[in-house]
Amino acid sequence: MNGLLTQSFLTALVAGGIVAAIPLMFTALGESVSERAGVLNIGLEGMMLLGAYMGFLGAHELHSMWLGFLAGIAGGLAGGVVMVLFSVAMGLDQIVVGIAITIAGEGITSVLQQAQFKGTFPGLGNPATVAIPGLSGIPVLGHSLFDQPLLVYLGIGLLALVSWVFRSTAWGLNLRAAGEKPEALDAAGVSVLAVRTYAVATTGALAGLGGAYLSIVGAGTFTPFMTQGQGFMAIVIAMLSRGKPLWVGVSSLVFGMCLSIGTALQLTSLNISTDVINMLPFVAIMAALVLFARGSYLPPALCLPYVRGAK
Amino acid sequence: MALEAEATVDASLETVLRPAEAAPLVRWWRTVVRSVAPVILALIAGGLLLLVLGRNPVRFYVAVWQGGIELGGWQNSLVLMAPLLLIALGLIIVFRAGIWNLGYDGQYLLGAALVAGFGPSILPNWPTPIAYAVLFLMAGCAGALWTVIPALLKAWYETNEIITTLMMSFIGVGVANILVKGPFQDPTVNIPQTRTIPFNKMLPDVGGTRVDIGVLIALAAVLVVHYMLTRTSFGLKLAVLGANQRTARHVGINLRQVILRAFLWSGFLIGLAAVVDILGLWAYVRANWNPGYGDTVIPFVFLARLNPLVIVPFVVFYAVLSTGGDLAAQQANLPTDFLLVLVALILLFMTVIEYLGRRRDLGQSYLTPALRDALRRPLVRRRSAQ
Numbered sequence: 001m002n003g004l005l006t007q008s009f010l011t012a013l014v015a016g017g018i019v020a021a022i023p024l025m026f027t028a029l030g031e032s033v034s035e036r037a038g039v040l041n042i043g044l045e046g047m048m049l050l051g052a053y054m055g056f057l058g059a060h061e062l063h064s065m066w067l068g069f070l071a072g073i074a075g076g077l078a079g080g081v082v083m084v085l086f087s088v089a090m091g092l093d094q095i096v097v098g099i100a101i102t103i104a105g106e107g108i109t110s111v112l113q114q115a116q117f118k119g120t121f122p123g124l125g126n127p128a129t130v131a132i133p134g135l136s137g138i139p140v141l142g143h144s145l146f147d148q149p150l151l152v153y154l155g156i157g158l159l160a161l162v163s164w165v166f167r168s169t170a171w172g173l174n175l176r177a178a179g180e181k182p183e184a185l186d187a188a189g190v191s192v193l194a195v196r197t198y199a200v201a202t203t204g205a206l207a208g209l210g211g212a213y214l215s216i217v218g219a220g221t222f223t224p225f226m227t228q229g230q231g232f233m234a235i236v237i238a239m240l241s242r243g244k245p246l247w248v249g250v251s252s253l254v255f256g257m258c259l260s261i262g263t264a265l266q267l268t269s270l271n272i273s274t275d276v277i278n279m280l281p282f283v284a285i286m287a288a289l290v291l292f293a294r295g296s297y298l299p300p301a302l303c304l305p306y307v308r309g310a311k
Numbered sequence: 312m313a314l315e316a317e318a319t320v321d322a323s324l325e326t327v328l329r330p331a332e333a334a335p336l337v338r339w340w341r342t343v344v345r346s347v348a349p350v351i352l353a354l355i356a357g358g359l360l361l362l363v364l365g366r367n368p369v370r371f372y373v374a375v376w377q378g379g380i381e382l383g384g385w386q387n388s389l390v391l392m393a394p395l396l397l398i399a400l401g402l403i404i405v406f407r408a409g410i411w412n413l414g415y416d417g418q419y420l421l422g423a424a425l426v427a428g429f430g431p432s433i434l435p436n437w438p439t440p441i442a443y444a445v446l447f448l449m450a451g452c453a454g455a456l457w458t459v460i461p462a463l464l465k466a467w468y469e470t471n472e473i474i475t476t477l478m479m480s481f482i483g484v485g486v487a488n489i490l491v492k493g494p495f496q497d498p499t500v501n502i503p504q505t506r507t508i509p510f511n512k513m514l515p516d517v518g519g520t521r522v523d524i525g526v527l528i529a530l531a532a533v534l535v536v537h538y539m540l541t542r543t544s545f546g547l548k549l550a551v552l553g554a555n556q557r558t559a560r561h562v563g564i565n566l567r568q569v570i571l572r573a574f575l576w577s578g579f580l581i582g583l584a585a586v587v588d589i590l591g592l593w594a595y596v597r598a599n600w601n602p603g604y605g606d607t608v609i610p611f612v613f614l615a616r617l618n619p620l621v622i623v624p625f626v627v628f629y630a631v632l633s634t635g636g637d638l639a640a641q642q643a644n645l646p647t648d649f650l651l652v653l654v655a656l657i658l659l660f661m662t663v664i665e666y667l668g669r670r671r672d673l674g675q676s677y678l679t680p681a682l683r684d685a686l687r688r689p690l691v692r693r694r695s696a697q
Contacts, residue, residue: 092662100658107651114646279485
C-alpha cells in the first residue's frame with residue numbers, strides 16, 4: 001500500500017470521482033423523477049447516448065460547451081418523447097419500450113457518428129472551470145473539490161431544487177401520487193398522463209444532459225457505446241436512493257469514485273488491471289443490492305400504465 | 312321458462328366474456344399478421360432512415376439478400392443460427408415463468424472464454440468425444456452458475472432480477488476479459504486473445520457444406536425445450552408461475568425451486584450457445600469481443616410468443632438479416648450497428664401492433680401477465696411472501 005494516500009492520489013480520486021459522478025447524478029436524478037411518477041425507464045442508457053452524441057456534436061460544431069449541453073438535453077428529450085408516446089400515452093410495456101430505446105440509442109448514435117465524422121474521433125478542448133474563492137485554496141482537496149465546471153455547481157443546486165419540489169410543492173405531490181396511487185390523483189382532477197408525461201420528459205432531458213456532460217467534459221469526445229452501462233447504474237442508484245435526490249447525489253459520488261479509481265490508482269505503485277477496475281462499480285452495486293435489498297423502495301404503481309376506469 | 316331465461320343470460324354472458332371468437336383459420340392468420348407486420352414495418356422504416364442518410368435502401372436490402380442467402384451466404388446464416396437459437400431458448404424458459412434474464416452477455420462470454428481458453432489444450436490431447444462433452448458441460452455450467460446469485464436473490468428476497476442479472480452481466484463480461492487477457496492469453500501473439508482451437512478439432516461439418524453440426528444441436532435443443540415446456544411437470548409449473556404467482560403458490564408449487572431451475576436452465580442454454588459458436592465458427596476469443604446476440608434476439612422471442620418452435624423461422628430471418636446486413640452495411644459505408652436500429656424498430660412496431668391489436672382484440676398478447684408485472688414487485692420482500 002505504499003504511497004496510496006498521497007496527495008496526488010487523493011486529489012485524482014476526488015476530482016475524477018466528481019467528473020464521473022456528475023453524469024450519473026443527472027441521469028439518476030431524472031430516473032428518480034420518473035420512477036416517482038410510476039414510469040420505470042430502462043431506456044436511460046439509450047437516452048444518455050443520444051445526449052452524449054448530440055451534446056458532443058453541438059459543442060463541436062457550434063464551438064460552445066453550453067450550446068452543446070443544450071443539444072444534449074434535446075437529444076435525451078427525443079428519447080424521452082418516444083417513451084412518453086409509447087409508454088405513457090399508449091400505455092405500452094415500459095420494459096420492452098425501454099429496451100428498444102436503449103438498443104436504438106446505441107445503434108443510431110454509432111451510425112450517425114460514423115456518417116458525420118467518417119471514422120475519426122475529434123476531441124474538444126478542456127472545459128472552463130470556476131474556482132470558488134477561498135474554498136479552492138484549501139490545501140490537498142480544495143483545488144479538486146472547488147474548482148469545477150459551472151455545470152457541477154448547477155447540478156448540485158438542481159439536487160436541492162428537485163428535493164424541494166418533491167417535498168414542498170403541489171407538483172411534487174402530484175408526481176408522487178402518480179406513482180403511489182394514480183387513481184387518487186385522477187379522482188382529484190389532475191391528469192395522470194400529463195404528470196407522467198412531464199416526468200418522463202424531464203428524465204429524458206436530464207439523462208441527455210448527463211450524457212452530454214460525459215462526452216463534453218468527461219471524455220472530450222464521443223465514441224459509440226461510451227456510456228458502458230452507466231444508464232443502468234443510474235437506475236440502481238435511483239432505486240437504492242429511494243427516490244430521495246440528496247441520496248442520489250451521495251450515492252452517485254460513491255459510484256463515481258468507483259468508476260474513476262482506476263485513473264487515480266495509476267498514480268500509485270499498485271498495479272491492477274483496468275478490467276478489474278471497470279468491474280468495481282457493478283460489484284459494488286451487487287453488494288449493495290445483496291446487503292440493502294430490503295431497504296430500497298419502488299412506488300407501487302411503477303410500471304403500470306394508467307388507464308382511466310380500468311380495474 | 313325460467314330455465315330458458317337463464318340460458319339466454321348465460322349465452323349473453325358468454326358473448327360478453329369472449330367476444331368474437333373467430334374461426335381457427337382467421338385467428339391463425341391474425342397471429343401471423345401480428346408477428347410478421349412489425350418486421351415488415353421496421354424494414355420499411357429502416358429503409359426511410361437509409362434514404363435520410365443518403366443511402367439507397369433498395370440496394371441495401373438487395374445486398375442483405377445477396378450476402379445472407381446467395382453465393383453460399385445461406386451457409387453463414389445457418390452457422391449463425393446455432394448460437395442465436397440456443398440463446399433464444401434460454402430466454403424463452405425464464406420468460407415463460409415471468410422472469411427476466413437480461414444477463415445473457417455475461418453468461419455467454421464466460422462460456423466462450425472458458426471454451427476458447429481450455430479448448431486448445433484439451434481438444435488435441437483428449438479423445439474428441441470426451442473433450443467435447445467436457446467443454447459443453449463446462450460452458451453450460453458457467454452460464455448457469457452466473458445466474459445463481461440473481462436467482463437466489465429473486466427466490467428468497469424478491470430482489471428485482473432485471474437489475475441483478477444486468478449487473479451480473481457486466482461483471483461476467485469483465486471476468487471473461489480478465490481470463491482472456493490473463494491465464495488464457497496466447498503467449499505467441501501481442502494481441503490479447505486466446506490460443507486458436509486446431510481446425511481439425513472444430514465441430515464437424517454437415518456433409519459437403521461449411522455448416523457445422525452446431526445448428527443441428529440447436530434444433531435438437533428446440534425439440535427438447537418444446538417437449539420440456541409442453542409435456543413435463545416442470546413446463547407446467549413454469550406456465551403457472553408465469554400466469555399468476557399467487558395461483559402457483561396456492562396449488563403448492565415450490566416457487567423458489569422453480570425460479571432457481573428456470574434460471575439455471577436459461578444460463579445453461581446460453582452457455583451452450585457459446586460452445587457451438589466458438590467450436591463451430593470462431594475458434595478463439597479476443598479481449599473485449601462481444602457479439603451481443605442476446606439484445607438482438609429478444610424481439611423475436613416476444614414475436615414468437617415464447618414458443619420454441621415458432622422462434623425457428625424468426626431466427627432464420629434474423630440470421631439472414633445479420634449475415635447479409637454485415638456485408639450490406641460495409642457496402643453502404645455504415646457501421647454494422649445499423650442493424651441494432653432495425654432491431655429496435657422491430658421492438659417498437661411490435662408494441663404498436665400490440666396496442667392496435669389490444670384495441671381490436673387480435674389474438675393473445677406477446678407478454679405473459681407476470682412478465683409485465685415483473686416490476687410491480689418491489690425490491691423489498693413482501694409481507695405476504697412465503
